[in-house]
Amino acid sequence: MKYEFCCPTLFGLEGIVGDELRHNGGLEDVRVENGRVLFSGDEQTLVWANLWLRCAERVLIKVGEFPARTFEELFEGVYELPWLDYIEADCAFPVKGYALSSRLHSIPDCQSIVKKAIVKSLSESYGVTWFEETGPRCQVQFAIMNDIATLYLDTSGAGLHKRGYRANANEAPLRETLAAAMVHVSRYRGRGAFLDPFCGSGTISIEAAMIAMNRAPGLMRSFDAEKWNFIDPEIWRQERERALDVIYRDRIYDITGSDIDPACVELSAANAKKAGVDHTVQFLQQDAGKLDLRRREGTLICNPPYGERLMDVASARKLLRSFGMTAFRSPMKQYIISSDEKFEEFFGVKADKKRKLYNGMIRCNLFMYYQPPEKRRRWRTVGSHGIGRGTPDSRKRTGDYRK
Ligand SMILES: C[S@@+](CC[C@H](N)C(=O)[O-])C[C@H]1O[C@@H](n2cnc3c(N)ncnc32)[C@H](O)[C@@H]1O
Incomplete structure (x- = not known):
């Protein structure tokens, strides 16, 4: 059967998910929109996307x-959809x-109407008036935008960032999907050295290791759709077996995570073990x-x-300044995510490129440094030696970006 799929993404990652679907999944019909990516395919596509999308x-x-300007339209529209194709009597x-920018805006009311309409539709098909709902979970999602309602079924269950290796995290962990996206942007695929000098719970290094080893991120977890009768369990079995077969098990990599906190080092090692890397x-x-990074080559993320969430702003900036001193002279390609608007000022180097990303609700930038050290541009603070003084604009006016 052919399905239309939709993958919600963190803002800023839509294009990367589009690339994953096209290049890794071999799909052609991929449409990238704000906060989501749409594509079509069959049961195998569904299984592949859950196992492999990072x-x-x-x-x-x-x-x-369908259009839904009133509760009646919402009820009728939901009632007409083919729920029997997906939802078993015990599900x-x-x-x-x-709901956004729509006449219908009360979420609890919409929720209750959608539920009633599905119950009515299934009641007529199954000949019952009460559903125990003790079987597999089929999470229904609605999105009402500009008076158009779209109804979805969630095949994943827990979000795909839950790979199953990070039961424990430090206080400010990066979402696994975002960590994988940073590795994707850096083009690190297992060659050369890799370093995360602020590893916390190890997320970035573990995602880098999984990418290097070609290890599917969903291998260690289950998905709601695995229990759905309309998807042949043999497809899940075959796709999982294929994912195990394509892991590069005998290659050697140079991937390091480090942290000042010994508890984080221990936590990262435990998480890497759970992840199988x-x-x-x-x-x-x-x-x-x-750190002395002057002679280190490779990729730093x-x-x-x-x-x-950790430290106060002044201590975080002070640390950034001392780290920037060594990073400036390093030939390593560097990709650093920060929500600090003045990151470049305190890091001391103007980024070659920036990319806007969200770490949960926190608006961040990914600062990218891929030019060799001799081409890097120092960010010098005019007439100021202290943390937090001077503005990028005043420096621009004095033309003080130095090569
Ligand atoms: C934002 S967290 C990193 C989270 C990590 N990416 C993850 O997903 O779990 C920052 C980390 O920097 C560490 N840190 C703070 N000061 C440090 C220093 N001087 N050197 C190395 N690590 C430091 C903290 O212990 C913390 O784990």
């Missing part, structure tokens, strides 16, 4: 779409959703401010403390 939040089946079918990545206790 940067999408979940995989939804689009059940239908649990909770409903959630959102502990032989690929090492974790060390090290102060990033004291990290999210240093922002001063929002």
Whole structure:
């Protein structure tokens, strides 16, 4: 059967998910929109997308779409959709959703109407008036935008960022989908050295190791759609077996994560073990401010403390300044995510390129440095030696970006 799929993504990652679907999944009909990517395919596509997409939040089946300006239209539209094709008599079918720029805006009311309409539709088909809902979960989602309602079924269950290796995290972990996206942007695929000097719970290094080893991110977890009768369990079995077959098990990698906190080093090592990449990545206790990176080649990706969830802003900036001193002279390609608007000022180097990304609700930039050290541009603070003084604009006016 042919399905329309929708993958919601973190803002800023839509294009990357589009690339994953086209290049890794071999799909042609891929449409990238704000906050989501649409594509079509069959049951095998559904299984592949859940097992292999590294940067999408979940995989939804689009059940239908119709105008919904009133509760009556919403009820009738939902009632007409082919729920019997998906939901068995014993399935649990909770409903959630959102409405934006629409006449219907009360989420609890819409939720209850959608539920009633599905119950009515299924009651007539199954000849019962009460559903126990004790079987497999078929999470129903609605989105009402500009008076158009779209109904989905969530095939993933828990979000795809939940790979199953990070039961424990430090206080400010990066979402796995975002960490994988940063590795994707850096083009690190297992060649050369890789370093995350602020590893926390190890997310970035573990995602880098999984990408290097060609290990499917969903291998260690289950998905709601695995229990759905209309998807042949043999497809899940075959796709999982194929994913195990294509792992590069005998290659050697140089992937390191380090952190000043010994508890983080221990946590990262435990998470890497759960992820099945502990032989690929090492974790060390090290102060990033004291690293000597002058002769280190390869790729560096990290999210240093922002001063929002860990540390205060002044300490985070002070650390950034000492780390920037060593990073400036390093030939390593560097990709650093930060929510600090003045990141470049305190890091001391103007980024070659920036990309806007969201770490949960926190608006960030990915600062990218891929030019060799001699081409890097120092960010000098005019007439100021202190943290937090001077503005980028005043420096622009004095033309003080130095090569
Ligand atoms: C924002 S967290 C990193 C989270 C990590 N990416 C993850 O997904 O779990 C920042 C980390 O920097 C570490 N840190 C703080 N000061 C440091 C320093 N001077 N050197 C190295 N690590 C430091 C903290 O212990 C914390 O784990």
